[in-house]
Amino acid sequence: MVEKTTRRNFLITSVAVAGGVVGASSLQKETSNAAKSITTIPERVLGRTGVKVPILGLGGAGTKTPLDKEDREGDALAIIQRALELGIRYFDTAASYGTNEIYLGKVLPAHRSNIFLASKTYEKERDGAWRELERSLKRLNTDYLNLWQLHSVAVPEHVETIFGANGAIKALEEAKEQKIVRYVGITGHHEPDVIIEAMRRYPFHTTLIPVNAADKHHPRPYIPSVLPLARQQNVGVIAMKVPAYGKLFQSDGLTGMQQAMSYALSQSGVHCCIVSTDDVQQLEENVRVARAFEQLSNNQLVAIENRTAKIWQDSTFYRAWG
Numbered sequence: 588m589v590e591k592t593t594r595r596n597f598l599i600t601s602v603a604v605a606g607g608v609v610g611a612s613s614l615q616k617e618t619s620n621a622a623k624s625i626t627t628i629p630e631r632v633l634g635r636t637g638v639k640v641p642i643l644g645l646g647g648a649g650t651k652t653p654l655d656k657e658d659r660e661g662d663a664l665a666i667i668q669r670a671l672e673l674g675i676r677y678f679d680t681a682a683s684y685g686t687n688e689i690y691l692g693k694v695l696p697a698h699r700s701n702i703f704l705a706s707k708t709y710e711k712e713r714d715g716a717w718r719e720l721e722r723s724l725k726r727l728n729t730d731y732l733n734l735w736q737l738h739s740v741a742v743p744e745h746v747e748t749i750f751g752a753n754g755a756i757k758a759l760e761e762a763k764e765q766k767i768v769r770y771v772g773i774t775g776h777h778e779p780d781v782i783i784e785a786m787r788r789y790p791f792h793t794t795l796i797p798v799n800a801a802d803k804h805h806p807r808p809y810i811p812s813v814l815p816l817a818r819q820q821n822v823g824v825i826a827m828k829v830p831a832y833g834k835l836f837q838s839d840g841l842t843g844m845q846q847a848m849s850y851a852l853s854q855s856g857v858h859c860c861i862v863s864t865d866d867v868q869q870l871e872e873n874v875r876v877a878r879a880f881e882q883l884s885n886n887q888l889v890a891i892e893n894r895t896a897k898i899w900q901d902s903t904f905y906r907a908w909g
Contacts, residue, residue, distance in 0.1 A: 627878050628674045631858045633703075634823025636770050636792050638733070640703050642852055642859045643877035644677025644825070645670045645870075647687040649863030650832055655687040662866065663690040669867045671698055673874045679795075679825075679861040680727070681707035681738055682719040688726035696728045704729065705825075707738035707774060708755065711748040716758035720767070734793060735759060735768040737785075739908070741777035746785050756789060776828060776905050779812045786816055797905065798826035798851040798860070800892045801835060804899035805906060814856040826851040826860035834902040841894055844876050850891045853883040 628641040645667070646652070653659030654666065667690060670678075678695065680687045688706065695702055704727065708719040716737075724730060737755055740746065749755045759771040772793035775782045782794060794817060796809045803810055817824050830836065830847040841847050844862075851860050864870040883891075895902060 628874065629877070629880060633825075633858045634793060634817070635821040636734075636823055638703065638770075640677045640859050641675060641877070642880060643675060643848070643873060644679055644703075644705075644859055644861040645675050646827070646861040646863035647678070647680035647691070648684045649865070651865045652863040653866075654690060654863065655684045657686050660686070660690060663687075664694060665867055666864060666870055667691060667694045669870055671702075673871065675874070676701060677703045677705070677859060677861065679705050680723075681709070682723050683707075683709050683738065688723055692726050692728040699729060703733045705734035705736065705772075706732050707736040708758075709738040711737075711740075711745055711755050712751075713753050713755055713757040716755040717761075720758065720762060724767070731766065732768045734770045734772055735762060736772040736774050736793070736795060738774055739777070740773055740775045740781055740785055741908075743781060743784070746781060746788070749785065750788055772823070772825075774827075776809075777908060779807055779809045782809075782813055783816055786813075786820065786822065790820070791822060793823035793825060795825040795827055795861075797828035797903075798824075798854055798857055799829055799831055799835060799847060799895075799902075800841065800850050800888075801831055801895040801899040801902035802828070802906075803892050804896060805903050810854055814854060818856040824857045826854070826857050828905055829860050829862055831902040831905070834898070834904070835895060837898055837901070839894065840898050840902070841891065844873055845879075846891050846894075848873070848876050849880060849883050850888060852880055853888060 628643055630639040630641055633640050648655045653662035678691055680691055706723045708716045710716040710719055737749060762768045763771055770792035773782060773785050773791050774795035776797045796813055798810060802808050829851045830844060835841045835847055851857060862873055864873060
């Protein structure tokens with residue numbers, strides 16, 4: 588049973604030292620290079636958080652990314668360190684992303700004051716959410732999160748549980764009151780109406796939703812339904828599934844990440860996107876695309892949507908995930 592007491596007594600500092608925070612010295616050697624690049628990714632204010640974040644953040648999970656793989660620690664740490672050098676400050680993770688929180692906890696503490704760290708809980712009840720928050724903080728070697736999100740809110744039953752007598756919304760409220768989390772959000776890629784209902788019940792700071800040209804063709808798309816409400820409430824919108832795990836790049840689809848990312852970031856109300864990466868080279872290419880971003884015209888957006896008209900069903904497979 589999780590007691591309703593303060594959660595500021597996490598014994599993290601000694602764990603961080605004993606666990607060996609990676610990069611404190613090696614990254615300091617890169618300070619001059621990092622300083623030159625840190626402002627080159629465009630930034631936007633993340634809704635009513637009032638916080639400026641780069642338009643590109645590093646996603647923590649994916650089919651091929653080393654960031655959530657137990658046997659890929661070296662590759663994962665290299666990606667995280669390179670992301671910092673390139674000016675990425677938004678790092679996305681979740682309690683369910685396995686080793687990802689551990690890897691981030693080995694690199695990010697030395698840069699904690701300069702980054703925006705977001706994690707999630709899949710638990711829908713208060714006590715389970717608190718347990719996951721405690722574990723996330725220990726893994727990440729930090730005593731607070733910039734953003735804590737309800738993960739994968741997919742069906743109406745999730746909403747009822749979250750806002751029930753012992754719902755997870757109570758954990759979010761308590762953690763926010765205790766300043767363990769700065770902002771709270773909601774995520775989902777199953778049913779937009781479920782996200783809308785939750786947003787109407789509670790003043791979330793952010794929402795993390797799919798934003799890509801293929802989802803536009805889905806019979807229940809996110810873009811025309813969730814984004815207007817988010818703009819009305821000044822909710823920060825973080826785009827995910829931007830390349831649909833690369834499915835958008837199949838034959839007759841999009842030509843590359845420039846089209847995929849530019850499409851998502853050109854949607855009215857979208858503030859940033861998170862994209863996972865398979866290796867350092869792919870990360871560097873994604874950052875180049877973000878640095879060169881220019882707002883697309885309506886005609887350009889329609890042209891990109893048309894390129895996904897024949898592949899949308901294969902490219903929106905994630906909509907079936909509950």
